[in-house]
Amino acid sequence: MAAPVKSPVDGAVPAVQKLTIGKALNMGLRAAMEADDKVLILGEDVGKLGGVFRITDGLQKDFGEQRVLDTPLAESGIIGTAVGLAVRGFRPVCEIQFEGFIFPGFDQISSQLAKLHYRTQGRVKVPVVVRVPYGGGIGAVEHHSESPESLFAHIAGLKVVSCSNPTDAYWMIQQAVACDDPVLFFEPKRLYHNGQLKSEVDTTTPPGPLFASRVVREGTDCTLVAYGPSVKVCIDAAAAAAEEGRSLEVIDLRTLSPLDLAPVFESVRRTGRLVAVSEAPSESSITSEIAARVQQECFYSLEAPVLRATGFDTPYPPSKLEEHYLPDLDRVLHTVDRAMGW
Amino acid sequence: MPSPEQWTHPEPGEGPAAQAAQPSREQVIAGLRNTDAGGAEVTQLLTPEGERIASPQFDRYISDIDPDALRGLYRDMVLVRRADREANAMQRQGQLGIWVPLLGQEAAQVGSGRALRPQDMAFPSYREHGVAYTRGVDFKELLGIFRCTDHGGWDFKAHGFHPYTIVIGNQVLNAAGYAMGQKFEGKVGDDDGEATIVYFGDGATSQGDVHEGFVWAAVYDAPLVFFCQNNQWAISEPTERQSRLPLYQRARGYGFPGIRVDGNDVLACLAVTRWALEECRHGNGPVLIEAFTYRMDAHTTTDDPTRYRLSEELEVWKHKDPIERVRVHLARNGYADQAWFDQIESEADAFAADLREFCFNMPEPPPERVFTGVYAEPSPVLDSQRDEFLSYLAGFVEAGER
Numbered sequence: 001m002a003a004p005v006k007s008p009v010d011g012a013v014p015a016v017q018k019l020t021i022g023k024a025l026n027m028g029l030r031a032a033m034e035a036d037d038k039v040l041i042l043g044e045d046v047g048k049l050g051g052v053f054r055i056t057d058g059l060q061k062d063f064g065e066q067r068v069l070d071t072p073l074a075e076s077g078i079i080g081t082a083v084g085l086a087v088r089g090f091r092p093v094c095e096i097q098f099e100g101f102i103f104p105g106f107d108q109i110s111s112q113l114a115k116l117h118y119r120t121q122g123r124v125k126v127p128v129v130v131r132v133p134y135g136g137g138i139g140a141v142e143h144h145s146e147s148p149e150s151l152f153a154h155i156a157g158l159k160v161v162s163c164s165n166p167t168d169a170y171w172m173i174q175q176a177v178a179c180d181d182p183v184l185f186f187e188p189k190r191l192y193h194n195g196q197l198k199s200e201v202d203t204t205t206p207p208g209p210l211f212a213s214r215v216v217r218e219g220t221d222c223t224l225v226a227y228g229p230s231v232k233v234c235i236d237a238a239a240a241a242a243e244e245g246r247s248l249e250v251i252d253l254r255t256l257s258p259l260d261l262a263p264v265f266e267s268v269r270r271t272g273r274l275v276a277v278s279e280a281p282s283e284s285s286i287t288s289e290i291a292a293r294v295q296q297e298c299f300y301s302l303e304a305p306v307l308r309a310t311g312f313d314t315p316y317p318p319s320k321l322e323e324h325y326l327p328d329l330d331r332v333l334h335t336v337d338r339a340m341g342w
Numbered sequence: 343m344p345s346p347e348q349w350t351h352p353e354p355g356e357g358p359a360a361q362a363a364q365p366s367r368e369q370v371i372a373g374l375r376n377t378d379a380g381g382a383e384v385t386q387l388l389t390p391e392g393e394r395i396a397s398p399q400f401d402r403y404i405s406d407i408d409p410d411a412l413r414g415l416y417r418d419m420v421l422v423r424r425a426d427r428e429a430n431a432m433q434r435q436g437q438l439g440i441w442v443p444l445l446g447q448e449a450a451q452v453g454s455g456r457a458l459r460p461q462d463m464a465f466p467s468y469r470e471h472g473v474a475y476t477r478g479v480d481f482k483e484l485l486g487i488f489r490c491t492d493h494g495g496w497d498f499k500a501h502g503f504h505p506y507t508i509v510i511g512n513q514v515l516n517a518a519g520y521a522m523g524q525k526f527e528g529k530v531g532d533d534d535g536e537a538t539i540v541y542f543g544d545g546a547t548s549q550g551d552v553h554e555g556f557v558w559a560a561v562y563d564a565p566l567v568f569f570c571q572n573n574q575w576a577i578s579e580p581t582e583r584q585s586r587l588p589l590y591q592r593a594r595g596y597g598f599p600g601i602r603v604d605g606n607d608v609l610a611c612l613a614v615t616r617w618a619l620e621e622c623r624h625g626n627g628p629v630l631i632e633a634f635t636y637r638m639d640a641h642t643t644t645d646d647p648t649r650y651r652l653s654e655e656l657e658v659w660k661h662k663d664p665i666e667r668v669r670v671h672l673a674r675n676g677y678a679d680q681a682w683f684d685q686i687e688s689e690a691d692a693f694a695a696d697l698r699e700f701c702f703n704m705p706e707p708p709p710e711r712v713f714t715g716v717y718a719e720p721s722p723v724l725d726s727q728r729d730e731f732l733s734y735l736a737g738f739v740e741a742g743e744r
């Protein structure tokens with residue numbers, strides 16, 4: 001990471017605030033824009049409307065139409081022009097309205113955004129952030145609930161992260177903006193305005209580096225690894241398991257590319273068991289990669305095969321059925337039971 | 343590097359002459375939203391005051407629209423609006439996950455939809471409930487999408503009405519391909535030829551897929567009518583955020599005709615679409631129609647239009663209401679009396695009540711539906727995933743939990 005993250009101007013915001021993930025992202029973006037006037041926001045409806053999730057609320061009002069751009073309705077256009085702006089020295093932050101609409105921009109992401117630095121052997125930097133609200137559980141129509149992150153993790157040259165709590169949301173977005181590489185920033189949309197997750201955010205000091213996973217709950221019987229929206233499910237599952245006398249360790253991956261698996265290996269060597277949880281379909285996914293690498297690194301420590309609780313290998317179903325599709329607390333605990341009973 | 347305040351264009355006189363000659367933002371807006379519903383070039387056959395305007399070019403396309411047929415179009419629009427309002431209300435009551443209102447776009451949809459023949463194919467976006475109705479797709483068949491029990495299960499071949507498409511612009515290329523198929527199979531060339539129509543919004547015109555659809559249809563002479571409903575807004579973004587030029591004029595750059603029609607005038611929409619379809623049937627397509635209209639409600643039930651548009655705008659457009667002008671025309675000419683209007687109202691009430699009852703009683707899909715229809719061929723892997731999941735669920739049933 002090149003430029004250090006500047007903390008916001010003294011007195012601009014109280015040092016500690018209770019925030020939701022959505023509000024934390026909004027404040028993180030604001031801080032990033034204040035810290036560097038080359039930071040731009042581009043996307044559909046991000047201006048007056050503040051984005052369909054209101055994550056950019058108020059930013060156009062305060063920073064103007066030249067820094068918060070309501071773009072034409074074209075994702076290839078949003079990403080492609082962001083690449084050009086980055087080449088010119090700006091730090092664009094693109095908002096894709098819903099993950100299901102990123103694909104018109106996939107060509108620009110995979111062909112240009114991911115490869116320019118390599119192509120020019122470092123002469124061109126493309127510090128673009130693509131913010132993607134993703135995941136299900138909001139009762140939406142088609143294309144509004146998917147988890148396509150594995151597709152992007154597979155593309156070399158991109159970095160892919162996902163946040164799961166307000167503090168990370170506030171800091172990770174700023175760190176992503178400061179990063180000199182392109183970052184795909186996956187935001188768990190169903191948690192944006194979740195009051196239960198509202199927590200105190202220390203706006204003076206980042207809790208750690210961007211590309212590192214973190215143990216969020218300690219335990220001894222089995223390790224759960226998850227990211228984004230599934231982290232809350234795992235924390236809740238661990239709490240439920242504790243009532244039955246079972247101790248689960250929960251790791252929030254945070255970074256999907258590069259994958260920071262050292263804490264996972266370390267944990268599995270202690271617990272002997274791993275359940276990887278994600279809403280994405282399981283075939284050729286982040287959880288597949290975790291399973292492969294953990295069996296390679298921790299073979300002699302494993303008491304059971306690495307198991308997974310994931311979405312199914314089907315398109316995201318009509319949302320009346322999503323409670324079945326999404327790995328919920330019960331399915332996670334059921335998978336833990338299988339690992340324990342091996 | 344200049345500071346952000348200096349990034350704007352130089353004022354006229356300051357910068358290069360070419361830049362000074364560019365229209366201002368205000369001029370662009372004025373040009374696009376010409377006050378008289380689309381400007382001088384707009385085709386209109388029935389004014390907002392309900393007066394019939396003669397058109398040497400288009401009258402012949404509606405010569406069969408006698409008072410009886412006009413009453414039919416009125417009825418169509420009233421039923422469609424009523425069903426739309428009912429669905430909107432049902433969303434508010436939590437019966438639907440979301441609704442995409444068509445309020446204000448009834449004439450564009452009914453007029454263009456009624457221009458189609460059974461052999462034609464329509465590719466909708468997601469707001470085309472009125473077109474669906476004209477294609478014989480029951481409103482009930484649309485509801486599953488919005489109650490989130492399915493992704494759109496009607497028999498699209500039987501109705502000549504493709505499934506809804508939510509990803510902006512995708513359907514335009516699909517329609518181009520379908521129309522190419524009609525051409526390759528020799529179904530084009532005379533009065534009985536086939537044609538395809540594709541619906542999209544003003545915002546969609548910015549997407550690469552729509553641009554590519556124009557290119558494909560043009561170079562393969564596909565019998566495709568591009569029907570753009572310019573309802574002035576793409577969620578919060580006005581049309582001038584998509585284009586500097588009236589949208590119908592874009593067609594010229596691709597080498598086919600473009601025409602702007604008063605999208606709130608059901609007669610004009612019917613006539614112009616019939617003309618365009620006839621061009622396509624005879625092998626003279628494609629054609630772009632821009633129906634100049636207005637979205638009178640929110641983008642969807644999750645949208646808040648007060649954040650981005652003025653209520654005055656809505657007031658202006660209320661005077662151009664697509665249904666009201668037909669009503670005035672019918673009444674003034676003695677084509678319909680109050681008893682007839684009342685009868686249509688009660689028909690609409692019954693239509694809505696039926697829809698409501700259907701919605702309330704819609705069955706929930708069973709869990710195995712998650713796994714059905716993924717592949718055309720059997721998938722043993724998916725079958726075992728399904729079996730494993732169903733037996734997991736059965737565990738709860740045995741334990742009496744779920």
Ligand SMILES: Cc1ncc(C[n+]2csc(CCOP(=O)(O)OP(=O)(O)O)c2C)c(N)n1
Binds near residue numbers: 508509571577
């Ligand atoms: C590729 C893509 N990007 C973004 C969206 C989210 N979205 C849904 S509707 C809409 C606005 C569409 O405006 P327009 O094309 O004018 O059609 P209208 O809804 O006004 O009929 C947007 C941005 C989407 N569905 N697909």
